Amino acid sequence: MRRFVYCKVVLTTSLVWVLVDVFLLLYFSECNKCDERKDRSLLPALRDFLRAKLEDYVRTLEVPVKILRMEQRSGLIRARLRGAAITTGQVITFLDAHCECTVGWLEPLLAHIREDRRAVVCPIIDVISDETFEYMAGSDMTYGGFNWKLNFRWYPVPQREMDRRKGDRTLPVRTPTMAGGLFSIDKTYFEEIGSYDPGMDIWGGENLEMSFRIWQCGGSLEIITCSHVGHVFRKATPYSFPGGTGQVINKNNRRLAEVWMDEFKDFFYIISPGVMRVDYGDVSSRKALRETLKCKPFSWYLENIYPDSQIPRRYFSLGEIRNVETNQCVDNMGRKENEKVGFFNCHGMGGNQVFSYTADKEIRTDDLCLDVSRLNGPVKMLKCHHMKGNQMFEYDAEYVGKWEYDFEKHTFLHIITQSCLTISRLEDGTYGPTVEYCNNSPLQAWILHNYTRLEVARHLYFSPTDYIL
Template identity: 30%
Template sequence: MQKRGSLARDAKANFSPARRRRGLQHPGEGAGPLWVTWDYGAGVSPAGLSSEEALGCRTGVREPGVSCVLCSHLGEEGAAPSCPGLRICPAVGGVGAAVWQCGGSMEVLPCSRVAHIERTRKPYNNDIDYYAKRNALRAAEVWMDDFKSHVYMAWNIPMTNPGVDFGDVSERLALRQRLKCRSFKWYLENVYPEMRIYNNTLTYGEVRNSKASGYCLDQGAEDGDRAILYPCHGMSSQLVRYSADGLLQLGPLGSTAFLPDSKCLVDDGRGRMPTLKKCEDVARPTQRLWDFTQSGPIVSRATGRCLEVEMSKDANFGLRLVVQRCSGQKWMIRNWIKHARH
């Protein structure tokens, strides 16, 4: 299969009225929703198209129905529901990537119709979040190779003892080997290069301070520029990622180039409060770099000051984040992928 270019560029070229009428082959539809595997429930148009463009090439296909067809492609006819080991119909992105890896392709057929008949009783209980995570982790463990950590990061759960029993995947791994499927790296390079790569992550998860038990580092208001301390809840606003480059980023992952990425914590040396900025917008790159070790301080490489917590009647919950002369406060982060080399 020849190497693909930008999906967004290909999409706008491919979705011409003539091609819509006769059907077309386009990698974006198979790859575009893969972010569902990373961050279930986020919203983005297929292949980076605007909402208008996406509506202009309707397929009449619902994701669960497509997923069932894809599972058949992978040698799983008769599976219920959809795929062995999955408790709900899988996110089409996770299985769609597998189709590409195993020599198939995803196609947009605008005149096709796929029916999806709802069951009167669902085969899972009301906690769909648990089963969505379970499916995502199964797909990650079987198909994503060294990139599987991205799924755990997106859900903000540990890679060891994640609290989700995703079952035995040995048969799925054997199927992949039997079909001689390509690597996930090949998929990223040839089908969906727009996906962001976070393989330089050393550690991720909730970050707590020794002086503020029960409170976690939080991105605060989504459109704001101030990190805060907030009661720990483990959701994506409290996802902190520390990279081998020394970046300390807060908030949900921007899993594709079509979504905003998490912001960098910055000490510009001008005030006592750290700011959050788009990493590429930081004037001096060293202002966004930090040194961090487990149960140790978080130190700005630009100023030598420490990220610390101070008591304040004016702050939410009486706690304020500041950068100041180091006083010995310690920070703990939940999950380590690999330890930094010093």
């Protein structure tokens, strides 16, 4: 174990918490087995505490605390903007209200910002049970990413990042995205890079928007492994979103996609076509901010910051894979990892029928790749791991999981089995995608919808139509 001693005088920071009846929510969490009606009878008393008595309480604290009340419910994003505006510290530290800080959590964050004012830093987030309040240490071997639907996800820290740190787990982890609830940022830098997008509502998507902006505009986003803060993770959001959760989050995600993701926003729109109906407002000021800051393209972000992204940087097609004989499409059927991929009538609505044939010769939908282990075996969806050959460990490491598409015969050749993707009877008697010896059958011919042709070495060509190559 290595022990670090930080300077007593580092930087000053102002902490910003946003809460809406948070004590009440935690109370309900602790008393979740109690009768709901009895719990509700205590609401007035608890709400009274959040008014005058709360102000009396914070006056007893050793550090000055300001309580700023919004005129109406405004959501986390706008409330944080309001709180940030009145901070006086050199650094702003944003925390969710349902957190518990450990001893020595702050000094490592401030010390790193002192070294680099453009570094935005996050603690390791420990888990506090929303039922028992049991405290469980978080892992320093995960970092932030996202999927095609722009949902934040935790993924294992890749080997390339371990190599960069030379195996020293006390060094900061460069993370492509942050969860967004807990981080510290130099106040002047926060203002320089555009703070939060004020056009976003409540919360959702703001963490990815800020993550992309930080990296693309010259900053860095890092997890400081010597800093730990506990966080109560709730199983469900205990309050409503005006207009509905989907409406709010889809609007926010559209804003970040339109401003920061360039042509790669197609992955989001095609797998979630319903978002196209959501009005995302005016983003001209955010695009102007990107121009002013001379930010890099999203392709640079994928190439240099997040090469392990679920969004492939180079791909041949994005859309439907339609069988010539049956006129049906490969469909994930809403199934999960390690389950069979299916086929269904083509509906043209994206979603479950969106697959990308990548320059790495994978057929993938989000973070799952089509994988098959033997002739006539079921085609399953396994995690895409970006490492050649180990999706199916019992096979040759150079070729496992790789497919080739014949642009004249319109067939997918599974290289390791030297067989073709087809529709046939499976071992369990059902019909579905499998691989059989290639025989020029129309059952083995496939049309790539919204085909995007890529010359991997130098050029990228687009076609707006369906065609067989």
